[in-house]
Amino acid sequence: MSGMSYQDAISSLNTLQSNAATLAAAASRVLRNEEVLAEMNEFVTRIGLTPDDLNALNVIHVTGTKGKGSTSAFTDLILRHAKPDIKVGLYTSPHLVAVRERIRINGRPLSEEEFAKYFFQVWKKLQDNPPITPGTRLMPNYFRYLTLVAFYAFKDLKVDATILEVGIGGGGDSTNVVPKPVVTGITALGMDHVAVLGGTIEAIARQKAGIYKKDVPAFTVEQHDPSTDLEAILRETAMNVKASEFRVVKEFSALKDIKLGLAGRHQWSNASLAVELARAFLTKKHPSLYPDPIPETSLLAWRIPSGLGAVRRYWTLTTRRQLGFLTVRTQKKASNVAFNGLPVPMLAYLSNQPTADAHRPLRVLIFNCTSGRSAEAFLRTIFNELEIQLSIFKSTEEASRFFDQVIFCSNVTYSDGHFKGDLTSVALASAKRTGPTTQDQLKVAWSHMVKEFPSNAIHSFPSIEHAVRKVREHSATRRTHVLVAGSLHLVGGVIEVAGLSSVALGDL
Numbered sequence: 001m002s003g004m005s006y007q008d009a010i011s012s013l014n015t016l017q018s019n020a021a022t023l024a025a026a027a028s029r030v031l032r033n034e035e036v037l038a039e040m041n042e043f044v045t046r047i048g049l050t051p052d053d054l055n056a057l058n059v060i061h062v063t064g065t066k067g068k069g070s071t072s073a074f075t076d077l078i079l080r081h082a083k084p085d086i087k088v089g090l091y092t093s094p095h096l097v098a099v100r101e102r103i104r105i106n107g108r109p110l111s112e113e114e115f116a117k118y119f120f121q122v123w124k125k126l127q128d129n130p131p132i133t134p135g136t137r138l139m140p141n142y143f144r145y146l147t148l149v150a151f152y153a154f155k156d157l158k159v160d161a162t163i164l165e166v167g168i169g170g171g172g173d174s175t176n177v178v179p180k181p182v183v184t185g186i187t188a189l190g191m192d193h194v195a196v197l198g199g200t201i202e203a204i205a206r207q208k209a210g211i212y213k214k215d216v217p218a219f220t221v222e223q224h225d226p227s228t229d230l231e232a233i234l235r236e237t238a239m240n241v242k243a244s245e246f247r248v249v250k251e252f253s254a255l256k257d258i259k260l261g262l263a264g265r266h267q268w269s270n271a272s273l274a275v276e277l278a279r280a281f282l283t284k285k286h287p288s289l290y291p292d293p294i295p296e297t298s299l300l301a302w303r304i305p306s307g308l309g310a311v312r313r314y315w316t317l318t319t320r321r322q323l324g325f326l327t328v329r330t331q332k333k334a335s336n337v338a339f340n341g342l343p344v345p346m347l348a349y350l351s352n353q354p355t356a357d358a359h360r361p362l363r364v365l366i367f368n369c370t371s372g373r374s375a376e377a378f379l380r381t382i383f384n385e386l387e388i389q390l391s392i393f394k395s396t397e398e399a400s401r402f403f404d405q406v407i408f409c410s411n412v413t414y415s416d417g418h419f420k421g422d423l424t425s426v427a428l429a430s431a432k433r434t435g436p437t438t439q440d441q442l443k444v445a446w447s448h449m450v451k452e453f454p455s456n457a458i459h460s461f462p463s464i465e466h467a468v469r470k471v472r473e474h475s476a477t478r479r480t481h482v483l484v485a486g487s488l489h490l491v492g493g494v495i496e497v498a499g500l501s502s503v504a505l506g507d508l
Contacts, residue, residue, distance in 0.1 A: 006112035009119040010099060010421040016142045017426035033171040033210055038133075040147075040174045043140050046129040047122050047148055049155065054178045057089070057154050058285060060277050061178065061211045063166035064187025065204070067221075067270040071187050072165040074274030079161055080106060082282060083289070089159035091150040091175070093143065093167050096492040097501045098422045103150045105157060109505055118153040143167050144174040161281060171210015183280040184211045184243075185273050186220040189230055205230045209237035217280050218243035221269045222250065249276045361479040364405045366467050366494060367442065367486040376445040378486065383449060400450045403483075407470060408442040409461040411489040413496060417463070420496050423489055437462075464493035 044054070062072045069092055076090045088106055095101040100115040110118070126139055140148065147167075154162050161182075164175045170186075186208050191201060205228070212218040218238040223230035231248055238246035252272045282290040369378050387399040413420045436444075439460040446458055461467050474480050484494045495501055 004116055004120050006100070006116045007421055009116045010424075012123065013099065013119070013142065013145065014421065014424045014426065016139060016145050017424070018141060033176075033207075036172040036174070037177055039136055040140070040144060040177050042132055042136055043126070043144065043148055044151065044177055045132070047125040047152060049151060051179045053155055054151065055180050057151070057159060057162040057178070058281070059178045059181035060161065060163045060281055061166070061175065061181040061184045062163065062187070062277070063170040063173070063185075063208045063211050064221075065190035065208075067187035067267075067273075068165050070267060071185065071270040071274050071277075072163045074271050075277045076104075076107065076163050078274055078278040079163075079281065082278065083286065086160045087158065089150070089154040089157070089162040090165075091147070091154075091162070092165040093146070094488055095422065096488070097420075097496050098505060099146070101505060102146060103153055105159065110153065114153070115149075118149050118156070122149050122152050140174075147174040161285070166208075166211065169204075169210070170208040172207065173211075176211055180213055181211075181216055182284055183217045183277050184213065184219065185249075185277050186211070186234060187270060187273060188221055189223055189225065201225055201228050201230065202233060205233040206237060209234050212238045212241050212243050214242045215244045218246045219249050219273060219276055219280075220247075221273050222248055247276070249273045359479075361481040362404045362474050363402060364407060364471055364474065364480060364482045365403045366407045366409065366471070366482060366484045366490070368409060368411060368439065368490045369442070369486045376449060379442065379445055379449055382485065400452055405457050405459070405470075405474065406446055406453070407459045407461065407467045408439040408446075409459075409464055409467040409490070410437065410439055411487055411493060412463040413465065413493045415463045415465040415469075420493070423492055423496065425489060464490065465497050468494060468497045 060072075060075055062068045062075070064071070072090060072092055076088050079086055079088050090104040090107070091102060092104075093102050098109065100109045100112065103110050103115070109115075122145070131138060139145065150164075164178070164181075166173045166175050170176065189201065189205055189208060191204065205223075209218075212234075218234070220231065220234050223234070235246050249269075249272050251268045252275060279290075283292040365382075367379070367382075383399055386402055390397055390399060390402070411423075411425060412418070413423050419425065437460070439462075443458050443460045446453065447455065459467075459470060461470070471480060471482055482494075484491050
């Protein structure tokens with residue numbers, strides 16, 4: 001399929017998305033891991049890859065509820081700093097601006113040309129090789145297809161190591177078809193994807209532990225759920241599958257002297273796990289350079305700190321003239337703004353800025369959350385955190401007067417009602433709309449929560465482009481800082497419309 005462009009690939013990929021009705025139906029049923037993996041293994045076979053091919057990718061497999069993305073990014077940087085000649089493939093999700101962000105080689109996303117090449121090579125193989133098992137689909141869904149593209153690209157590019165971030169869950173995730181990864185790790189667990197994973201924290205823990213494999217090291221960070229001994233569940237699973245070892249990774253005290261590239265107390269835990277994952281990989285695959293065990297002091301003192309400090313995965317501060325966008329990469333869905341507290345570094349940054357004179361930057365909040373979620377609860381979380389940060393920095397400002405303008409907008413990219421191809425949401429486009437929009441509900445919620453806030457400073461817009469236009473009206477006459485939070489598609493859309501795509505497409 002030569003001559004097909006990146007945009008052709010994105011258009012084809014979007015046909016594999018599920019509409020709103022299909023997603024709702026899928027959420028109501030839980031497939032067994034065996035069923036999911038059997039189908040994914042068939043897709044792998046149909047594109048010409050074998051189990052040995054997958055094992056040869058030298059996989060570091062990472063799952064969890066909070067921190068699996070940053071742990072994956074930390075691990076990537078550590079490996080590349082510890083062994084500069086290594087070629088590392090990194091597969092993460094979701095993306096901010098361009099789908100190709102999900103598949104990186106040594107920190108750089110595949111180019112548009114590379115992505116299109118591998119995308120259509122996989123597409124043609126699936127079209128040319130019909131399903132083996134009766135009833136199996138011709139084409140996989142969106143995420144599984146991208147996983148196949150990543151596997152295919154990493155094999156062709158001959159990576160020395162592959163870091164796979166699980167999409168949802170663990171045992172039944174499409175990334176879990178690798179028979180024998182080099183090492184596996186689980187970050188902090190919590191109640192995400194409840195309907196899909198079984199509805200209890202115990203079920204979630206067992207699902208996540210599904211990435212543990214026979215004769216493969218199985219690690220986890222310390223788990224702090226007050227109701228359940230999650231570490232015992234993970235240990236039991238590791239023993240049942242006969243993992244080569246099970247270890248609860250404690251935070252390394254030496255890390256506290258290193259300035260990490262990601263903000264937040266929890267990142268010490270993620271970075272500690274990343275160090276252990278990298279240590280296990282290096283001692284297994286490069287024993288002549290890294291005999292087992294590598295002393296902790298050695299690992300942290302030589303080249304590793306610069307790796308940990310280089311990661312900028314979750315938040316960015318980007319300035320264009322008078323306009324500064326502070327974007328927060330939320331995890332999959334708006335509810336994680338409340339759950340994971342990702343606006344904290346942004347609020348901390350804003351709260352620590354000089355505010356005494358009248359010439360301080362205008363502060364704007366752009367926010368959206370998934371339809372059907374509790375709008376007021378998410379806004380209350382941001383507001384409460386803002387009060388905490390103002391107190392920490394001994395600011396005399398009131399939280400109710402902190403933002404000068406508040407904008408709620410949909411995730412639609414452009415004012416003509418269209419999405420950028422990479423940001424297209426078939427589920428959103430196909431959802432039935434009745435009654436007030438989510439943005440109208442958010443506007444009402446903010447008015448109720450911050451009663452003294454001027455009504456003419458609260459806006460509800462049908463697209464991201466509308467919102468950015470409004471911000472630019474203000475930034476034309478006054479320096480402006482914008483906090484963008486709530487929805488991943490919103491953050492990516494703002495970066496796109498504001499012309500800041502290089503932020504997301506830069507090196508990790």
